[in-house]
Amino acid sequence: MGSQDHSSVIQRMAQAARDGFDSRQMSPAKALRLALARAADALFGLGLTVATVEQRRVPLADVGRTLGDDGLLVLLEGGGGARGALCLDSQILAGLIEVQTTGAVRPGMARPRVATRTDAAMVAPLIDAILAEFDSLLAEDPQTHPPRHFGYGDLVEDLRGLALLLVAPDFDLLRLTVDLGPGSKTGRLDLLLPVVPPPARTPSGKTASTKAATPAHLEEVVTKAPVVLDAVMAQLRLPLRDVLALKPGDLLPIPREALSETQLIGTRGHVVAAAQLGQMNGWRALRLISGGAMPLPDTPDAEPAPAPSSPRKGTDLVPLSGPDQSREPA
16 A cells, blocks of 8 residues: 555544544533533532543443542433443542532542432432433434433442442443632543444345445445554653663653654554644544655564664663654653
C-alpha cells in the first residue's frame, strides 16, 4: 500500500471521528455531561464543570473491579425490570451534602466515610433529575438511543451486593470527573446502564439476507476493518534498574513540545501520522497534522542497528528518537 493510500485511510478515519464527535449529535456521554450540569444548577444552584468524560463497555463480571468502593452506591431501576447503578465518590457526595446544608461547597478534600440512607435521600432528587434529563436529551434519536426510564432504586452497601442485583451480561459505563464550585472539590460520577441490544430486523427473504451478509467488493471489508493505533507523546530510554525503582508519585521528564509532536504508531511500530493532543467535548482528542505514512519497520531478518559506541549514564533519560538526543532532562 502506498503513502497515498495510507493518507486516504487516515482521512476516512479522521472524518469518521469528526462525524462521531460532531457537536450537533447527541451522544450518551455528552447527554450525561449536560444533564448533570443542568440538574445541579436547577435543584441546588450549584455550578460545576465536567473535566473529563469516559465511556466504555464492561461485562458483569468486571463491575466490581471497575466502580469505586467509596462514596454512595445506588441501584437504578428502569423499564422492563432493567437495572443499573450510579456511584458518587466521597468528594462529590460531600459537596452535594454541603451545598444543601450550608449553601456552598467548602474548599478542601472531604474525609472518606460510609454513605448513609440520609445521604441517599438527600441526593435521590438529583439522581432522578439527571436521569430524566439524560433521557430527554437522547430523545432526538429514539431508534439509536431509546428512552431507558431509569430512576433511583435503593442504596447498596457494597459492590458485592450490587453484582448480585444486576442481571444484564454487559453494561455501558459513563464516567465523569467533575469540579464542584470554583475548584472547591473534584470528584467522580459513574453511571452504569445495561447494554441495549440492537433492534431485531425481519429479513425480507432468503436471497436478500444472503446478499446483505456477503460484501460485494473487497474494498468494503478493507475500509471497515478495525485499525489499532497508539498515540505516543514521547519515548524515553531508561536503565532497567531505574525502571524497577519507579514508584507511585515519581515523575518522568517529557519535553513541552511533546503535546504538539505526538505520533500515531501502527502495530508494527511504524509512524502513521503526526498529531497534536487536545480536548473536544470533554474527551481527550487528537488533531491529525499530517497523514503521510512513514516506511514500515525492517523485517526480522534485517541487520540490527549498531550499538552506541559509548554507553550513557544510568541516570540519563534519553528520547529514543528525535533531532536532539543530547538534551538534559529538565
